[in-house]
Amino acid sequence: MDRIAYRDGGAALTGLLARPAGKPKAAIAVFPTIMNANQTMRNKAQALAEAGYLALICDFYGSIPITFQEARQLSQIFADSPAAFRDRIRAGLNALTSIDEAEGVPIAAIGFCMGGRAVLELARLGLPLSAAVSFHGLLDTLDNYRAEPGSITARILVCHGDADPLVPRSQVIGFWEEMDAARANWHFHSYSGVPHGFTNPVGPDGAPSPSYDASADRQSWAAMHSLFDEVFGHVRSMECVSW
DSSP states (O other), X not given: OEEEEEEETXXXXXXXXXXXXXXXXXXXXXXOBTTBSOHHHHHXXXXXXXXXXXXXXXXXXXXXXXXXXXXXXXXXXXHHOHHHHHHHHHHHHHHHHTSGGGTTSOEEEEEETHHHHHHHHHHHTTOOOSEEEEESOOOSOTTOOOOOTXXXXXXXXXXXXXXXXXXXXHHHHHHHHHHHHTTOEEEEEEETTOOTTTTOSBOTTSSBOTTOOHHHHHHHHHHHHHHHHHHTTOOOOOOOOOO
């Protein structure tokens, strides 16, 4: 992967770019978990590149935390300042769109955990995304920000573990109601009995993650590709079949 240097104000950041073999179908901003650009995120970006997409893993901190506690400390700035969070994720999206190969192709964003919240925030801000996909992302906002009706341009897909302790049912219902009020085009996939972090086979300590769910990982990734095929025009029309 190529390293892409960019900045958010005074913060020096580094994105990791995975390039497809030919002209990209679209350019995808990949917002990682609280652990930033770990190996799981690199694998996801590489898989996107192999599927024909230009994929940039955006940088939350300017460094890769070693432990979960370190990651929590680094992320505290965003809990303290929602404006700082929105500036940081805008900077990542701008870094992607400034890459030569991204010129003239559709732009989308996907995110995991904290990155899931990031892509939903980008959609709420009305940025020109074709699609926004959240995997086990937090569905609330840091300061109860709500999109204006008609302002969300992105097609939204949320892939959610129904046993996620970080996202209670009340937050799920609140998100549905928020998206309806904003007149967004949204899909919500919920996997029964599946906890938070279901796409990550490795925990912060490097050991196998008990939260990983292979079925939900496969199903959610396939759902993302299905949406991308539809949004980016790669699905051939199907004739109606009479039985």
